[in-house]
Amino acid sequence: MSIKIRSILIIGIVLLLSACENAATVQPKEKTKEQEDITPVPDEKIKIGFSMDTLEEERWLRDRDLFKAAVESLGAEVEIMAANGDDALQVLQAESLISQGIDLLVVVPHNAEASATIVKKAHLAGIKVLSYDRLIKNADIDLYISFDNIRIGELQAEAITKLVPKGRYVYIGGAATDYNAHLLKQGVFNVLQPFIEKGDITVVYDQWTKNWVPTNAYMNMQEALNANNNNIDAVIAANDATAGMAIQVITESVLAAVIPVAGQDAELAAAQRIVEGTQTMTVYKPIPTLAEEAARLAVKMAKGEYIDTNRKINNGKIEVPSVLLSPIAVDITNIDHTIIADGFHLEEDVYGSDR
Incomplete structure (x- = not known):
């Protein structure tokens, strides 16, 4: 075969391979107008x-x-x-x-x-x-989350019975329609019952506070004092708002001594009353x-x-x-290390500007 013919064949083969390669290559298509308008949709927020x-x-x-x-x-x-x-x-x-x-x-x-x-x-x-x-x-x-409300009531009663192991007690509960109020009361009476059975403690007044309304607690406390000729020794209230009303009635009465009062929720007003000495304790629920x-x-x-x-x-x-x-009992001995240390309330708000 002559060199000329051989060269022609090689050129032909190269052209043929090139054509096949081009035929096998997929060229990208241009996007349609509709495709250009489509953008990814992010997941919807919960x-x-x-x-x-x-x-x-x-x-x-x-x-x-x-x-x-x-x-x-x-x-x-x-x-x-x-x-x-x-x-x-x-x-x-x-x-x-x-x-x-x-x-x-x-x-x-x-x-x-x-x-x-x-x-x-x-x-x-x-x-x-x-x-x-x-x-x-x-x-x-499907799920319930809370603090241990029975334990809250127990903490209240434990604190007050240490101060008043014998005496006449007033219990001012929360709303009867709130199941937590029943759990709180159960915890309180878990602690009080042995004292009651021994005759050391008598619960001389026990009433719910309709809708947790503080004015209703105020009326309850007035009724408790009137029914007992002001002869009571301790008060356990279902929260700080009801405790505040009980303390207000006590302050307005002719009682000479400060009566130990327990609340719960660690409200600012309650913390201030603990510092003042009019409320004995509260229960801090972070x-x-x-x-x-x-x-x-x-x-x-x-x-x-x-x-x-x-x-x-x-x-x-x-x-x-x-x-x-888990709840935490708070009184004057640990108020600085609990609600104030946690930033729940500011020191200047609890103690005022005098400290």
């Missing part, structure tokens, strides 16, 4: 609904703000509504939250029994319910711990994640998976 009984007490304003901040720090959002003690309004507000497409409902019930309706409505919409601080009764709630843990659990539940808890509380219908946090 949305938590928070149905609250009231915002008329200092404590619940703190819960609201801390819970909201904790939820948002986890990348979720929260819609908050407060019924201010109106059962029917709380149900309507819960329905509104459900209709907004929330992923989970957190409820601070005003009425432990009536709030079962809220749970049913949420479950019909495929939404789980977390009962916050107060237990919803007779309902299939609200930041409660709010942050509730937010963490709420977001996990909203994502469908399993919550592992080994505590259960019977609410009259089921054994409710529960997370119970």
